Amino acid sequence: MFFTNKELEKYIPIANLIAKTFGKNCEVVIHDLSIPQNSVVYAVNNHVTGRQVGQPFDHLVKQVLLSKNFDGDYTANYKIVTEDNREIKSSTALIRNSKGEVIGALCINYDLDPMKNIKEFLDEFMHVEQEKIENVKPFDNVIQIVDDLIDKIVSNTNIDNLKRKDKVSLIKFMDEKGIFLIKGAIEKVADKLNISKVTVYSYLDDIKKNKNC
Template sequence: MYEIDEKKASHPIFKYYLPIAEGIAKTVGSHCEVVLHDLTDISSSIVAIYNGHVTGREVGSPMTDLGVSILRSGKEDNLLLNYPNKSIKGKKIKSSSIIIRDDEGRIVGCLCINIDLTLLLMAESLLNEMTNVQEEKEEESFPHSVNELEKKMIDRAVEKIGKPIGLMEKNERMEFIRLLDEMGLFLIKGTIHNVAQLLNVSKYTIYNYLEKRP
């Protein structure tokens, strides 16, 4: 089972990766989801998805929170391998991401592999190498909408501050904005306005703070 955005998939870079994505999905099997993301449009990043039932996503779904964070940080690593995840239904998932860059070295996309370990864990003693994950890696979620992605990142920042937004002092609110910026939330259109409403300040207050950051 697969879905492809024919218009986006016609881009020379993504067109090159389509047979690779299909080959991985068909070789590993139906428990392996392979996703091709266009990171120039993170609010609707999925260009192609094979075996989307693993995470329940489809073409047009947004990038994950981890992916947005990687894009924001500008990390040089092109491979993120064998990190653990969970789907909305609680499936244990093993993931790997391959960063795609253009000729000038800019990140334009990524190829992600998500393997549902449910059946494999039943035979863990025989498939130990297949099920091994690096526990120190940060988990990511699989949002089905931009609003869900935004809420996930805000909730994570609130958790790190340790206080509800309404009880935060000024310095804590500034730290809250810093955390959201580092996660890459403000790369998504409209989120500065939404966060300004949450904090009961003008969006220009947030713009001014972000401009003053080192």
């Protein structure tokens, strides 16, 4: 390790700190841009991309300086791909001297490959079925179950003595429980309550309006 610019040596502890903090999958490289053809002057955890002291920079211009995200002397979280097809998340910051001149760059390369299994596990574990519930004709056994539910809901009431508010209350309960999502349920409820289908729809409209108030 040979630093032609001693100011860059000050960044070795920072490079080591970053690598130690984020572990073996995190590579940190220091570039001396006064020697572009041999800009790599320090690398820790260099098994990540195989960077070696004495090598030139690779992505500084195309993915850092020319990036639309380049701001404040750095570009963060751009992707590079290794020769063995591993995805690396990279970030690069320029290093300036006391005169404000760019003298080097600090590059962080994080190997995302070990994270893929974790991501796949989390994606599978967190997946839930978002099924859209519509008014459809269900299987016959479901129809029978819903018919029985309707019978039970109204069986303990004296239909002839039910007031409007009581009927609305029953219909509200059945609506909340999803009874009317079953095709044909409105007609069956209307028949059980001795009211018209239009009346059931009217009650449902009133229930909806009161809910939105």
